[in-house]
Amino acid sequence: MALSEAGHYLEESLLKLSADAESGLQLDSDLVFSLVSYCEMATPPDASEYLMNIVADDRCKEIVTEYLRRRGGGSASLPGDTTQQASMQAYVKPRDDEVWSTTSKKTQKQKMDESSFPQRDAEQKSSASGSSTRATQSAVGHKSRHGGGKGKRGGKGVSLAEAAQGQVIFKRSGPCTCQCTRHNLVNNCLSCGRIVCEQEGEGPCTFCGALVLREGSDYAGLDGLSVPPASEAELKAEEFKNRLVEYDRSSAARTTVIDDQSEYFNIDGNTWLTEQEKEMLKKRQEEEERIAEERRKRVVVTIDLLGRKVVMADQENLQEKGEGQSILGGGLFVGKDVENVPRIKPNPFVKQSPLFMEDKQPVKSGGSGKSTQKWSGAAKRSARVQHDDPVMEALIGHNLEDIGISSLDELSNAWQGPKAKASALQEQAESVIECRLDMGALSLDAAPTTSRTESSQAEERSPPEVFDICLPRGKGKQPHVVLAPSLLKQKQAERIDARNESFNLVIQPGLILLKRWLTIEQQVDIVRQCRQLGVGPGGFYRPQYREEDKMHLRMMCLGMQWQPTVRSYETRRTTYDNALAPPIPESFLRTVDKALSVAQILAAEENGGKSRKVVIDQNSSVPNMAPDICIVNFYEFSGNLGMHQDKDESPESLKKGLPVVSFSIGDSGEFTYGWNNDPALAEKVVLDSGDVLIFGGPSRMLFHGVTKIIKDTAPEALLQKTNLRPGRLNLTFRQY
Ligand SMILES: O=C(O)CCC(=O)C(=O)O
Ligand SMILES: [Fe+2]
The missing domain is CATH 1.10.1220 (Arc Repressor Mutant)
Structure with missing residues (x-):
């Protein structure tokens, strides 16, 4: 480091002094340089103090004075010159004897002298470390120098090397810039962060003024300062304060929660x-x-067919209530409403679910005309159907008439008969039960469905529906078809059929009825073919005029599709399933042709007498026609068709009066016709199975409709051969 002019002076002077053997100062040039370098960096008081401590020679005083003078500022002060130092030591700890005792025997000079070394005193008290020992030595030297009068110290109290290395702590007089590289650490200032070394010592931070203390320090002398408690209350207050301070100190430890849970x-x-x-x-x-x-x-939805309710219950609710699935196989009657539904609690030992029957009223006899009360064997609505004997179980709870038993004799025969018959009866009864379970979807008048899953409701919901006009054999059949009727009944039916002879009738010009004209064989053929076509593509469906306005029948169009929404013909069923219309079977066309011929002859006879030679011309009331459309309707018992005109064929066809030829098969239907669409004013004719009605020429634009279907009127022979379901099949042939 480059020395100042004052520094050079100091260096020169110290070297000279060292050269003087009398001074006892043996400093080599390096040490002198180090010493001077330190002094150059130190404040004038520090430098002065430092030099005086090390050199300890009276001559040194002059050197120092001159050195400080040369450094300039005129502020140089020598050790012992306390006027300036006092102003620099704002936080000097007052000594006990100064504060509390005014009877000190020490001289003012001594007091001042000592008060200027608080740091040293503190260090003497608190530190037992090596550096403190050095400081003690220094202090001793210092004391001896000032207290012991003048004269040289006996030898050097502090080696210059030690001093140069900062191992000696001098009186606190100002900041030290060593950053603890030379002196030990006292502490960091907690306010500004300054690193305070032992040279600066405890006391106010030289940068910010905050008090800096070493750990465990008693620098502040609070103990010494504390005034002994004057009273008991003060003592208590003191204790209380200490307790609070202790609480505060240890609060973190006390309030830490260890949650082992x-x-x-x-x-x-x-x-x-x-x-x-x-x-x-x-x-x-x-x-x-x-x-x-x-x-x-999970939500449980219960469809209560008998109660006609839909019950929703959540699973937890059920479990809480302790209700499991009901005995009715599919889990019916569960949830809160279960109490409202007549039922029997499940028997845990029953492996197969018993069946429930609805309450059935006695029924009136139909066909015979007699109004006799028949079997009403139905159990009460909630009764459980269960019996060890399969036949008995099959019989209980059913209208026995439904399963072909109309007398006690027949019942006893069935019961005592061979097992085969018993199982047939049971099967029959089961199908009836299934039908009953479907009651929500089926009309009470309707025939049983083939199976529970094929309810008519389901058919309506999911197009394309499949509708079979014939019931499958061995399942869901009508009693009089599957269960062999008694011989007596059979003979009676045959006689009735035989009595219904055919005849032809011109009802009015252009309206001709060929009564029972179709043979049973032709009817069977028509049923079978319609059945087959009806379950295939473009087969039977339930048409509708508009949304929610379904026709009360099932329909299938052959040749061309009649579109009810627009009342016109299309090749495809565009508003339903886009199916093409199946072609009209040839045999149908041949039959139409023959019927038409007969009608023409009739019409001609009606016109021109009993001539055997009939000429059919365009003026005939029954003109020739080549059918290219056949609309096949199937009416169940609730089926009907409102009054309407068939006027969707081509204008030419209508203009020419090309006839509509209608075949009726199965149960009889009440056909109404007239010149306006008021059914009350309309004429009625019952169309039976095998009837052919022709309306053409002047009657082509008649209003007509079907008001009702008459139950149990289909020919036995037809039913036996086709198993046609209850209802009426009608085919109307037209030419577009
Ligand atoms: O079923 C009937 O007898 C009449 C049918 C009918 O009028 C029609 O389909 O347009
Ligand atoms: Fe019609």
Whole structure:
């Protein structure tokens, strides 16, 4: 480091002094340079103090004075010159004897002298370290120098090397810039962060003024300063204060909560679990959450067919109530409303679910015309149908007439008969039961469905529906078809059929009825073909004029599709399933042709007498026509067709009066016709199975409709051969 002019002076002077053997100062040039360098960096008081401590020679005083003068500022002060130092030591700890005792025997000079070394005193008290020992030595030297009068110290109290290395602590007089590289650390200033070394010592921070103390320091002398408590109350207050201070100090330790329970719930943070156990627990937790979630979502919907209610109940509710599934196989009658539904609690030992029957009123006899009350064997609505004997079980709860038993004799025969018959009866009864379970979807008048899943409601809901005009054999059949009727009944039916002879009738010009004209064989053929076509593409469906305005029949169009919404013909069933119309079977066309011929002859006879030679011309009331359209309708018992005109064929066809030829098969229907669409004013004619009605020429634009279907009127022979379901099949042939 480059020395100042004052520095050079100091260096020169100290070297000279060292050269003087009398001074006892043996400093080599390096040490002198170090010493001077330090002084150059130190404040004038520090430099002065430092030099005086090391050199300890009277001559040194002059050197120092001159050195400081040369450094300039005129502020140089020598040790012992306390006027300036006092102003620099704002936080000097007052000595006990100065504060509390005014009877000190020390001289003012001594007091001042000592008060200028508080740091030293503190260090003497607090530190037993090596550096403090050095400081003590220094202090001793210093004391001896000032207290012991003048004269040289016996030898050097502090080696220059030690001093140069900062191992000696001098009186605190100002900031030290060593950053603890030379002096030991006292502490960091807690206010500004300044590193305070032992040279600066405890006391106000030289940068910000905050008090800096070493750990465990008693620098502030609070103990010494504390006034002994004057009274008991003060003592208590003091204790209380100490307690509060202690509480405050230890609050963190006291208020830390160790929640050992949290480990139990917190899987990841649980130090007691192995990784595998954590994995396992997590999986189990996830599974439980999933199950709980599913349970929340699950909703049980009960469709109570008998009560005609839909009951919704959540699973938890059910479990709480202790209600399981009911004895009615599919879990019917569960939930809260279960109490309102007549039922029997499930028997845990029953393997097969018993069946329930609705309450059935006695029925009136139909066909015979007699109004006799028949069997009303139905159990009460909620009765459980169960019996060890399969036949008996099959019989209980049913209208025995439905299963072909109309007398006690027949019942007893059935019961005592061979097992085969018994099982047939049971099967029969089961089908009836199934039908009853479907009551919500079926008309009471309707025939049983083939199976529970094929309810008519389902058919309506999910196009394309499949509608079979014939019932499957061996299942869901009519009693009089499947269960062999008694011989007596059979003979009676045949006689009735035989009595219904055919005849032809011109009802009015252009309206001709060929009564029972179709033979049973022709009818059977027509039923079979219609059945086959009806379950295929473009087969039977329930047409509708508009939304929610369904026709009360099932329809299938052959040749061309009649579109009810627009009342016109299309090749495809565009508003339903886009199906093409199946072609009209040839045999049908041949039959139409023959019927038409007969009608023409009739019409001609009606016109021109009994001539055997009939000429059919365009003026005939029954003109020739080549059918290219056949609309096939099937009416169940509730079926009907409102009054209307068939006027969707081509204008030419209509203009020419090309006839509509209608075949009726199965149960009889009440056909109304007239010149306006008021059914009350209309004429009626019952069309039976095998009837052919022709309306053409002047009658082509007649209003007509079907008001009702008459039950149990289909020919036995036809039913036996086709198993045609109850209802009426009608085919109308037209030419577009
Ligand atoms: O079923 C009937 O007898 C009449 C049918 C009918 O009028 C029609 O389909 O347009
Ligand atoms: Fe019609």
